[in-house]
Amino acid sequence: MANRPRTLYEKIWDAHVVERRDDGTCLIYIDRHLVHEVTSPQAFEALRLSGRKVRRPDLTLAVPDHNLPTTARLDASGARIPIADPESAQQLAALERNAPEFGIRYITDTALEQGIVHVVGPEQGFSLPGATIVCGDSHTACHGGIGALAFGIGTSEVEHVLATQTLLLKQSKTMEVRVNGALPAGVTPKDLILHIIGVIGTAGGTGHVIEFRGPVFEAMSIEGRLTVCNMAIEGGARAGLVAPDETTFAYIKGRTYAPTGDAWNQALAWWKTLQTDDGATFDKSVVIDAADVQPTVTWGTSPEDVAPIGGTVPAPESFADPSKQEAVRKSLDYMGLAPGQKLSEVEVQNIFIGSCTNSRIEDLRAAAAVLKGRRKADNVKWAIVVPGSGLVKAQAEAEGLDRIFVEAGLEWRQPGCSACLGMNPDKVPPGERCASTSNRNFVGRQGPGARTHLVSPAMAAAAAVTGHLTDVRELVD
Amino acid sequence: MDAVTQVEGRAIPFGRKNIDTDVIIPAKWLKTISREGLGKGAFETIRAEPDNIFDSAEFAGSPILIAGDNFGCGSSREHAAWAMLDLGIRAVIAPSFSDIFSGNAFKNGILTVVLPQEQVDRLLEVAQSQPITIDLESQSVTTPFQDRFTFEIDPFRKHCLLEGLDEVGLTLSRDAAITAYEASQAQRMPWFAKGTGAAA
C-alpha cells in the first residue's frame, strides 16, 4: 500500500487508522478536538451520566464564540457585563463549567486568545498540518488551509471523541479542484471560492474531500487558504485541503502549541511528505482558469447562486433543471430581486466584515485599504467589523486599522461569530440587505427575513462606501 | 442506550412527506444544554394546529410514529432525535429517511424502519384503531390483523440496538487498540501528543 501513489487525503487517513473493520469502516484517531458552547453541553452531560472521562483532555481545546455578544464584555471597573439572553448565558456558563471539570484547557470570553474556534485553532498552533481535527461545527473544514484533515461532527460524535479520541468513519472519495494561472488584480481567495462553488454547485463535492491544487494556491497566503477551505463545505465536501508547504511551516512556527526543537524538526520532515504523489488519481477532477475569476457576489439564498459583480440577476428560466428554476423563483422572491437587475445597483443597508471565513488580519487589511480616507454611505445604517480573535484585534489595532474603520463610520467590535448566524444579538433586520463576508446566505441565517449577499472583505468595504454592491476595482487601482 | 428488541403499542398515523428537522424541532430550541425536555418543542408548528394527532388523548405518548417519504431531511441537528425520544417515540416507520436523521436516530436508540409506501399505507390504516408491533430480531412489523411486513437493517446497527450498545461503549471496548495506536503514534509522530499540555 505504501508504494501505491496516494493523494494527500489518503496519506493523512492511512496515518490515523486505529483499526479497519470488515465492512471498510475505520476507527480513526483524532489528533485535535475543538469545542465551543453550542454543540458540546449534551456531550458533556452524557459523559457525566455514564461516569466516563475525557480520554485526552490535552488534545482538546474549548473556546466560546457563537453566543457571545460582540459589544464590550467588561465594564469600566473591569467586572464582567452579564449576558442579556438567559439561554445564551446558560450555554456559555455550561462550557465554562464543563471544561475545567473534565480537565480541558478553556479560553475565557475575556481572554486575549478568545475568538472564533476556527480562527483560534490555527492561530494557537493547536491545528497542525497532517492532523485529524474535528469540532461540532460544519465549518471545521477551514483548518484544511494548513494541510489538516478537518471536518465537522454532530453532538453524539463530540461525545464519542471526548470519550475515545476516535471516530468510526468510512473513507471519503477524493476530488481535485485545480486552479491554473494567477488571480487577476483585485480578485481575492473569497471571490475564488465563491466562483468554485458556482462551478461545482452545492452538491458538487458530496461524499468527497476536496484538495485545492495548482499555482494559485501555492502562491496564496495561509489566511487565503483558510478562507477557501472554510467554504469547501458549501460545495458539499466533507473537508477541503491545501498541501502544506514553506508558507505553512513559516505560519505555524513559534505559535503557542506548535512543536519546538527536535519535535519541530521531526514534524517538519513528515509534513514535507504531505503532498499528493505523482501518479495518484482522484475520483473527480475540476480545472478552473484563474483568469476567469472576477470579484464575485451571491444574488440568491444558496452559496452556489453566484455571479461576477459586473453581471445581472439571472432569470429562473435560464436554468435547465425545473426544480432549480423553482428554487431560484423562491430565492429571488425572498431576496427582493428581479431578473435582469444589475448587481452593482443593488443597495445594501448593512455591512458585516467578520466570521471564520474572513476575519483574519489579512481580511481586515484588505477592507481597511479600501476604507482608508473614505466614509460609509448614508444609506448604510449598520456596518460592523468583527475581528476573528482577540489576537487579530490587537494586531489590527497595532496597525491602526481600527481607526480607519471607525473614521469611515464602521463599528469596531469584540471577537465572535457575530452576524454570521442569528444566535447572538448581532442580526440583520427583516427585509434589509447585508453585504457579508460570512459563508452562508441561507434564508434567515443572519436573522429572520435578512437578505445576505456573500462577498470578500474588500468588496464589503466597497459596498460600505457606495451603499450598493460595487466592483472594488473601481475604488482602488 | 437502552436495548431495543421490540417496540409495541399505538402508532401515530402521521403520514406526512418531507418532514424536515426544522419541523421536528424548530431552531429556537437549540440553545438548550440538555437532551431532555425537548418534547415541549417537538413538532411545534404541527401541534399548533387544532385537533392535531400528537396531542390527541388517543395517541399521546405512543412509542411509534408512522411518517411519509424523506423523513428528517434538512439540518443535521441531533436535537430532532432527542425531541422525539422525549415525546416517547422509540421507532419511526416511513418509506424513506434522510441519512443524517437515521444516523442520529440510531445513535439515540430510535429504530427507523423503511417499508414500501403501500405497506406504510396499510399500517396508517391499522394504526387508526389498533396497536402494531415491531420486532427487531425477526426484522418484522405485525398487526392484530395478521399483516406481517419485513424490513432491512444494517447488521452492525441491528447488533448495537439489540445489545443496547452505544457506539461510545463499543469503541471503549477497543481500548487496547487505541492505546496501541497512541503508543505507535508517539514513536512516529511524537509532536501530536503534546497538545495543550493540559492534564486530566
Ligand code: SF4
Ligand atoms: S463564524 Fe459562522 S460559520 Fe464560523 S463558526 Fe461561527 S457561526 Fe459557524
